[in-house]
Amino acid sequence: MNEMTSVATTAKDWASDQEVRWCPGCGDYAVLKAVQRTMPDLGLAREKTVFVSGIGCSSRFPYYMETYGFHTIHGRAPAVATGVKLANPELDVWIITGDGDALSIGGNHTMHVLRRNLDCQILLFNNEIYGLTKGQYSPTSRIGTRSPSTPFGSVDRPARPCAFALGSGARFVARGIDVHKNLPDVLKAAHAHKGAAFVEIFQNCVVYNDDVFAPFTAKEFAADRQLWLKHGEKMVFAGGTKGIALDTELLTLKVVAGDDPAVLTHNAQNRAIAHMLVEMPGEGFPVALGVIYDDPAPTFESAVVEQNAAAAAGKTPDLQKLVSKGQTWQVEKEPRAE
Incomplete structure (x- = not known):
């Protein structure tokens, strides 16, 4: 995307006149506010911004943003967003999706x-449940999750969104929490990245999966279970008393004392460590948050634009010549029998 002239706006400018309709206490409210607060800091123009969503609770998002938007069909938001970006590469495109929308029917897209x-x-938005369709287990639901579709507990191994993204070739992967103060910083980093920026947001569903993330989001556990990553800084948590190091024998990560010389310095361009960070086991380990991986590469739409320009170089547009190219024939009107 080409650089745009910065536009002065406020958070209120990004809020539409539509009534926000999510369950009281839903984490989606916090994410919406974080996005609306972040947009003025990015200096974006509303008429140059597009929000595209699929189906699910999170996918009501475009209604609440005073921008252009598409509420599309289940799992197909990436396909529509691709069309939007190719039609006008100058637009700033945001895809809003959920764990069921993006990783089940929409996994391929x-x-x-x-x-x-x-x-x-x-x-x-990952709440580890299908909210809109009344609480069935989703691709990210944990083993043992009881729901209308798994009354005896889910036996599926859950998908890990960030591991899926890295495995799909994503060049930017990050995590945030719906109500955390650092979420706007994560959103800004995602926007600064040129290419597909994938952000998993742990979002609490108060009706069907309340407090599923409490073991690392609740205030009493947050310090000991949250590892906020910053490029070039040591991977420490629990007030600096603990850190993450590499077990060179097993080639896995391990928890060590925060002052241990072996504590890793976060390098957001290290793809191998990024894979380890998103797969860290739960017991005794924190949850990796913030920008986990950020290593830009040429974008899809820039390659398409460049290819089209090269193909058209030195040629004069002639639609009639194009449609007449190759084998053609003309249907003659037969004379009417008298």
Whole structure:
């Protein structure tokens, strides 16, 4: 995307006149406010911004943003967003999706928008449940999750959104929490990345999966279970008393004392460590948050634009010549029998 002139706006300018309709206490409210607060800091123009969503609770998002938007069909938001970006590469495109929308029926489309590296921001709201269809288990639901579709507990191994993104070739992967103060910083980093920026947001569903993330989001556990990553800084948590190091024998990560010389310095361009960070086991380990991986590469739409320009160089547009090219014939009107 080409650089745009910065536009002065306020958070209120980004809020539409539509009544926000989510369940009281839903984490979606916090994400919406974080996005609306972040947009003025990015200096974006509302008429140059597009929000595209699929189906699900999170996919009502475009109604509440005073921008252009598409509320599309289940799992196909990446396909529509790709069309938008190719039609007008100057637009700033945001994809809003959920764990069920993006990783179940939309898994194929999510994979391809990531590997193609379309310049867009993908915000995946992960509440580990299907909320809109009344609480069935989703691709990210944990083993043992009881729901209307798994009354005896889910036996599926859950998908890990960030691991899926990295495996699909994503060049930017990050995590945030719906109500955390750092979420706007994560959104800004995603927007600064040129290419497909994938952000998993842990979002609490108060009705069907309340407090599923409490073991690392609740105030009493946050310090000991949250590892906020910053490029060039040590991977420490629990007030600096603990850190993450590499077990060189097993080639896995391990928890060590915060002052241990072996504590890793976060390098957002290290793809191998990024894979380890998103797969860290739960017991005794924190949850990696912030920008986990950021290593830009040429974008899909820039390659398409360049290819089209090269193909058209030195040629004069002639639609009639194009449609007449190759084998043609003319249907003659037969004379009417008298």
